[in-house]
Amino acid sequence: MTEKTVFPTIGILGGGQLAQMLALDGYPLGFRFIFFDPTADACAGLVGDLMVADYGNEIALDEFAKKCDFVTYDFENVPVEAAEFVAKRSAIFPHPKVLEIAQDRLKEKLLFKSLDIPIAEFHSVDSYSELLFAAKSCGHDGFLKTRRLGYDGKGQHRITEKTDLKELWAEIDGGSFVLEHAVNFIREISVIVVRNVHGETQFYPLCENKHKNGILTTTLVPAKPSQVSATAYEYAQKIADTLSYVGVLVIEMFETQDGLYINEMAPRVHNSGHWSIEGAVTSQFENHLRAGMGLSIGSTQMSLGYSAMINWIGEIPKIALNTKEKGIYWHIYGKQERKGRKVGHSTVVADNAEDLHKKVVKLAELLQK
Ligand code: AMP
Numbered sequence: 001m002t003e004k005t006v007f008p009t010i011g012i013l014g015g016g017q018l019a020q021m022l023a024l025d026g027y028p029l030g031f032r033f034i035f036f037d038p039t040a041d042a043c044a045g046l047v048g049d050l051m052v053a054d055y056g057n058e059i060a061l062d063e064f065a066k067k068c069d070f071v072t073y074d075f076e077n078v079p080v081e082a083a084e085f086v087a088k089r090s091a092i093f094p095h096p097k098v099l100e101i102a103q104d105r106l107k108e109k110l111l112f113k114s115l116d117i118p119i120a121e122f123h124s125v126d127s128y129s130e131l132l133f134a135a136k137s138c139g140h141d142g143f144l145k146t147r148r149l150g151y152d153g154k155g156q157h158r159i160t161e162k163t164d165l166k167e168l169w170a171e172i173d174g175g176s177f178v179l180e181h182a183v184n185f186i187r188e189i190s191v192i193v194v195r196n197v198h199g200e201t202q203f204y205p206l207c208e209n210k211h212k213n214g215i216l217t218t219t220l221v222p223a224k225p226s227q228v229s230a231t232a233y234e235y236a237q238k239i240a241d242t243l244s245y246v247g248v249l250v251i252e253m254f255e256t257q258d259g260l261y262i263n264e265m266a267p268r269v270h271n272s273g274h275w276s277i278e279g280a281v282t283s284q285f286e287n288h289l290r291a292g293m294g295l296s297i298g299s300t301q302m303s304l305g306y307s308a309m310i311n312w313i314g315e316i317p318k319i320a321l322n323t324k325e326k327g328i329y330w331h332i333y334g335k336q337e338r339k340g341r342k343v344g345h346s347t348v349v350a351d352n353a354e355d356l357h358k359k360v361v362k363l364a365e366l367l368q369k
Contacts (some may be wrong), residue, residue: 014074015042017333025285055082065089076102093246093292125177134179147176185254190272191236196291219309248288279307306356312344
């Protein structure tokens with residue numbers, strides 16, 4: 001076993017790009033990192049020690065937990081049993097009970113409802129007859145989502161007049177779902193809130209997000225203020241306080257003509273906060289670590305006035321390593337290219353909206369090459 005030192009060792013369950021970026025922002029603070037992941041080529045392994053074992057392997061989890069002063073997660077689908085096992089041996093944040101809620105769309109929705117936070121109307125669907133009922137009640141305009149393990153639009157089916165429900169039910173082969181009524185939104189925003197163990201809370205400026213096929217493509221910050229901006233922060237504060245949350249929590253919302261609807265929450269650092277590495281005084285990654293370790297939260301202000309993030313999905317742009325422009329940054333995660341997979345992102349920072357726009361256009365041109 002590694003001897004504990006004055007430099008805290010942080011363990012991360014899951015070894016994807018979020019774990020990688022947590023470590024990259026934690027090293028300058030003297031923190032050390034160990035990642036736990038079932039796959040040997042998990043990309044966080046490029047920047048720290050990777051333990052390769054299944055989440056059900058208690059011998060490996062025990063060894064991992066004993067090496068760590070603090071443990072956190074790279075993704076919300078870490079099995080709750082594994083998180084609870086680790087929690088008996090090491091400090092862990094956020095609490096595993098939060099994972100349990102975030103892993104199940106139905107439990108998550110019931111939490112939002114209990115807090116009087118508006119969400120799209122929904123139905124729980126466990127059988128074909130429930131699917132027929134739910135499809136009818138949303139006027140055949142909805143989204144059927146798996147209750148568990150759905151992300152980046154995976155496990156999600158658009159329901160329209162044209163959907164052959166019988167065929168769809170045969171294709172998805174049963175299971176537990178929720179069917180949400182489609183929300184006619186003006187735009188999608190996310191609130192990134194960070195709360196430390198003492199209950200101190202800070203918000204990043206609101207992010208405006210664009211998705212394609214359920215996957216985030218672009219984030220612009222700060223989102224243009226609107227009448228609902230203050231409400232967005234209020235909802236996020238209510239959720240974070242109710243959960244006695246520790247770390248970065250991200251709430252995705254739909255802004256509509258009649259106000260805000262919550263889509264979902266992510267109990268971790270989030271893709272819509274990647275811009276904060278260069279675009280904020282303190283990144284979401286550093287602040288997640290600071291919050292979990294009981295340190296004061298770093299400033300969440302913009303470093304310049306504006307920022308944008310563009311995801312690279314499936315392919316790393318050819319141009320990436322071959323050019324360097326002021327105010328444009330590349331992040332290559334070191335993952336194999338695969339259709340629909342997030343393999344990197346670029347960030348733009350600018351001190352005014354006009355310059356941001358110019359740089360984003362320039363970036364879009366570069367990414368086409
Ligand atoms: P999710 O995986 O639930 O975050 O959904 C991914 C994306 O699909 C969202 O960011 C929206 O762009 C779209 N979407 C999901 N649910 C709905 C809904 N009820 N109404 C409208 N669009 C939705």
